[in-house]
Amino acid sequence: MHDHGHEHEHRPGGHDHIPKNERAIAIAAGLTGAFMLAEVVGGVISGSLALLADAGHMLTDFASLMLAWFAFRLARRPADWKRTYGYDRFSVLAAFVNGLTLFVIAGWIFWEAIQRLLDPVEVLGGLMLWVALIGLLVNIAAFYVLTRGESENLNVRAAALHVAGDLLGSVAALAASLIIIWTGWMPIDPILSVLVAAIILRSAWAVVRESGHILLEGAPREFDRREVVQTLGEEVEGVTEVSHVHAWQVTQERPMATLEVVAEAGSDKDAVRREVKRLLKERFGMDHATVEVR
Template identity: 70%
Template sequence: MGRGHDHEPGQHGHSHGPALTKDTPPEERRSKERAIAIAAVLTGGFMGAEVVGGLVSGSLALLADAGHMLTDFASLVLAWLAFRLARRPADWKRTYGFDRFSVLAAFVNGLALFAIAAWISVEALQRLRDPSEVLGGLMLWVAVGGLAVNILAFWVLSRAEGDNLNVRAAALHVMGDLLGSFAAIVASLVIIWTGWTPIDPILSVLVALLILRSAWAVIRESGHILLEGAPPGFDARTVAADLEAALPGVARVQHVHAWSITQERPMATLEVELTAGADADDVRRAVKDRVRETTGMAHVTVEVVGSADG
């Protein structure tokens, strides 16, 4: 059959047509961008109140939550910038555009969560060794305000999250804030009722552990994408075996590679060796349809080579 590439008339080897396109609809992208912006304004706006409240009341839980909110604000702004950059079209230098920046932002946000959790833990140990006075009443009112703001921000982000790692990382940051505010409320009530101040750093450490669990999930998934790992549910061995068994005209499938630009943009390439007499265009279309049917992946590049016996 001779050597050929997956270039059908009017196409360039992809099931999306002649140009590299964004898989997420523009309105959905704008919705996610707006959600990030709203969450950033809410978080940044209340952060100053928590800093003042934490310093005046002497509460580590409030200061830890304020520090978390500061990093969250920076992370939310970074996530928002990632969406803005992703609007830029692909060019000869960056053929996939700037979509991958959102994954990088998610990875950086995950690392930031680790740093925050470490800082909270160190401060908590120092407070346990050297307890200080905490004004439970002031701490309670500031924490209640923080909880309300964080619930609103988390609600906005959770509605827009979907499968986007960038929004998910931002939502986890806000969830960490929400848990921090809740812990501060519990600690303030314990201090008001019993005067036992060690509850403040103890609950701060518990919140830090919850943050670490969420942070690791974001780092693992974003790191997997940055390392060009296969999308979830895509097994190259299974795909190759299925194509060889299910499609007439396919003698062998090899060089199967799959990766993701973002969670919403999985892609794959593969090479198909034809049986004698098989039509390259028919096989190419059948392979695309089969991969889409079995894996849900719409963007597949297929290279067709002639049969082994010529």
């Protein structure tokens, strides 16, 4: 006879923190979208390619933020017979896609910078200064809204990284506009753009690596199967063998594990199971574990 221990705490409609994150993403998307339109107008009036190019960057960010917002909306839907884990994993997929788009953006910035170094583009420093200053304020507001929420959520982190890239871009544009106004040296614009692109790439890799790890059913960071087997074997009375240990994450906030434990003859299997689950939760952060005792 097998003794299965399940602790299901899935709440229909998602988790308590999702509405706050969803609202933060919506506000950030609204700010980004509004400034993107203003930047297009400024670019057309001034004839500045730099401003129009940054508006294109903002358009990509706006699309990514809307994707993140949609992921949260979808994750609120309850689980059904086809999707027993619900739709939470979509937010991880959205983070993965957003991370990949950051690579594309960085690549585009590198390419554009090379073109401008080879063939310098005249930039109107005065108008660039004001647009960059407004953009900096808008991005600071959006970044603040995103980072005061659930910072461990991959979807929010990916969205925040997009906004951080824009924020750095605004700082670079501000610095470049001042140098252009004071010295007339145009190459500073592509040079600072390359610096921003390098920072974006570093952040993008972190998001893609972590979200890809979850999509590939990788174990949570704090969960080492070898350590789990050793700990349970040494610290749980009555355990003679631990096998078939599997751990994964639906999202980074929902780690799960399954394992099989062989108990000594005559031992209390319920007590063994409870102690195994307690150790998994307290020592390895595993709130949801399915333990089979035989």
